[in-house]
Amino acid sequence: MRLISFSILLTVFAKNVLGGSVVCPSGFSVLNNNKCIRLFTNELPHRQAEVDCRFLGGTLVNVKNAIDNRGITNIAATAGVNSIWIGTYCFDVNNGTNCYFDDKSGQLSYSNFAAGFPRVYEPYGGCTYLVTTGQYVGQWYNSKCDIAGMAFVCEAPISYFDQSYCSHNYNGYCYYPSTELQLTTINTTYTRAQSLCQSKNSNLVSIHSMRELDYVQSLYRSSQTNSIVLGATALLPNTFDWADNSAWNFSYMDPFSNSNGDCLQMNLTTRLWTAIDCQANNYFLCKRPVSSQSVDQNQNDEIKFIDDPDFSQCNTTFFMAPGVITSFGYPQAGLPSTYCTWRLVTLGSYQIGLFFTHLQTFNDVVVYDEYSNPIGNAHNRSMMIAPSNIAIVSFKSGGYNAYTGFSATVLPY
Numbered sequence: 001m002r003l004i005s006f007s008i009l010l011t012v013f014a015k016n017v018l019g020g021s022v023v024c025p026s027g028f029s030v031l032n033n034n035k036c037i038r039l040f041t042n043e044l045p046h047r048q049a050e051v052d053c054r055f056l057g058g059t060l061v062n063v064k065n066a067i068d069n070r071g072i073t074n075i076a077a078t079a080g081v082n083s084i085w086i087g088t089y090c091f092d093v094n095n096g097t098n099c100y101f102d103d104k105s106g107q108l109s110y111s112n113f114a115a116g117f118p119r120v121y122e123p124y125g126g127c128t129y130l131v132t133t134g135q136y137v138g139q140w141y142n143s144k145c146d147i148a149g150m151a152f153v154c155e156a157p158i159s160y161f162d163q164s165y166c167s168h169n170y171n172g173y174c175y176y177p178s179t180e181l182q183l184t185t186i187n188t189t190y191t192r193a194q195s196l197c198q199s200k201n202s203n204l205v206s207i208h209s210m211r212e213l214d215y216v217q218s219l220y221r222s223s224q225t226n227s228i229v230l231g232a233t234a235l236l237p238n239t240f241d242w243a244d245n246s247a248w249n250f251s252y253m254d255p256f257s258n259s260n261g262d263c264l265q266m267n268l269t270t271r272l273w274t275a276i277d278c279q280a281n282n283y284f285l286c287k288r289p290v291s292s293q294s295v296d297q298n299q300n301d302e303i304k305f306i307d308d309p310d311f312s313q314c315n316t317t318f319f320m321a322p323g324v325i326t327s328f329g330y331p332q333a334g335l336p337s338t339y340c341t342w343r344l345v346t347l348g349s350y351q352i353g354l355f356f357t358h359l360q361t362f363n364d365v366v367v368y369d370e371y372s373n374p375i376g377n378a379h380n381r382s383m384m385i386a387p388s389n390i391a392i393v394s395f396k397s398g399g400y401n402a403y404t405g406f407s408a409t410v411l412p413y
């Protein structure tokens, strides 16, 4: 027993430059002191690999320097794996190629593509893999995402050792679901929940990135809890502040919700947020920074919820979610008949979620997958989830007076 826990400690804690002990989620180990990684040797299609990584609060690994590239290559090769999916997705943009990291840090700051790559046209595709053995060791290639499976490496952010009870230690914070807090009250009003969190030196949870949103969902994945109240209250109608005074720099409001209330609830199935009455009883989640130090979040993971739908984005070939698209000239009726297409994209780890918040059209609004196969026709207040991170919308306005067109919110889903 002693031996086992000692060897676990060795892989999980490593000395960090700043002096704190680095902590990774269970099953992960520290790579070059900057991220937590875990190799999965089961071979999965790209999307399933992404889903599995997110299930653990991570993404496919984002390789950002030659040392990490070598480290990951060696780990995979040692385990007898010849190639692995990595967290890079390439789009074609005006017939050029743009590749992005899955962690929202933007276009690649480092890459190790083989000669002639990235290449997304037939028979290749937007997904990226790393060859870990043989003549092309360490080099990156593109392929279609839905080809037969491949092994993969997930990454999660590093955190730091906390002396107190902190069973969910993630990215510099400890998370405590009310159901695990040895409290007699596990669901209650906002005010009472916040004071219970404060009695544990924490606050009701604030959420600042897509990754954190995924992580919070993962904490409840095998529980009976359907929703939690978030640590936010409305200062003005529809203007929320976090109880822990952190910046309001991310939001995931349900585009269809027209509920009222000064508090927010997160649906643990869809992750979407809706306004609720602060007096309602809800399960809750407390969060506090780890005591040792704050983590430098090298994550430019902000979602600006674009609330300005008077820009149709007609004929865009690269519209990065989140945002809003509308029919041309929306909501003016009676404009000349106009044909538009929209090519919507999001990072490789998410699917395109389309929420038609307004639809009053003569012709159909047709949604296609990335290969131009129709997924369906939009209806008023319908939600459509594309099978991958690319979707195409097409619509021809009829030019009739009675039809105002459509507006749709596009979210990474």
Ligand SMILES: *[C@@H]1O[C@H](CO)[C@@H](O)[C@H](O)[C@H]1NC(C)=O
Pocket (backbone or CB within 6 Å): 095, 121
């Ligand atoms: C895009 O570029 C590829 C290779 O450079 C070429 O084969 C293809 O015809 C181009 N497609 C369009 C639509 O221009």
Ligand SMILES: *[C@@H]1O[C@H](CO)[C@@H](O)[C@H](O)[C@H]1NC(C)=O
Pocket (backbone or CB within 6 Å): 186, 187, 281, 282, 283
């Ligand atoms: C609150 O928890 C109690 C006890 O677990 C449960 O019976 C009740 O249904 C919960 N209330 C809500 C609103 O979920």
Ligand SMILES: *[C@@H]1O[C@H](CO)[C@@H](O)[C@H](O)[C@H]1NC(C)=O
Pocket (backbone or CB within 6 Å): 208, 246, 247, 248, 249, 297, 299, 300, 301, 302
């Ligand atoms: C958002 O706010 C959080 C908490 O204050 C901060 O840690 C994070 O860096 C911010 N993110 C961005 C993209 O500004």
Ligand SMILES: *[C@@H]1O[C@H](CO)[C@@H](O)[C@H](O)[C@H]1NC(C)=O
Pocket (backbone or CB within 6 Å): 226, 227, 267, 268, 269, 270
């Ligand atoms: C969460 O969303 C799902 C899917 O829309 C819905 O069926 C469920 O009722 C929602 N749960 C709560 C607690 O609102």
Ligand SMILES: *[C@@H]1O[C@H](CO)[C@@H](O)[C@H](O)[C@H]1NC(C)=O
Pocket (backbone or CB within 6 Å): 314, 315, 328, 338, 339, 340, 341
């Ligand atoms: C969008 O593109 C189509 C096809 O290229 C074109 O017919 C249409 O006029 C364009 N729409 C606008 C508003 O420019």
Ligand SMILES: *[C@@H]1O[C@H](CO)[C@@H](O)[C@H](O)[C@H]1NC(C)=O
Pocket (backbone or CB within 6 Å): 358, 359, 360, 380, 381
């Ligand atoms: C769309 O649905 C909403 C809510 O169901 C309704 O209020 C609105 O009038 C509908 N719009 C049209 C154009 O049918």
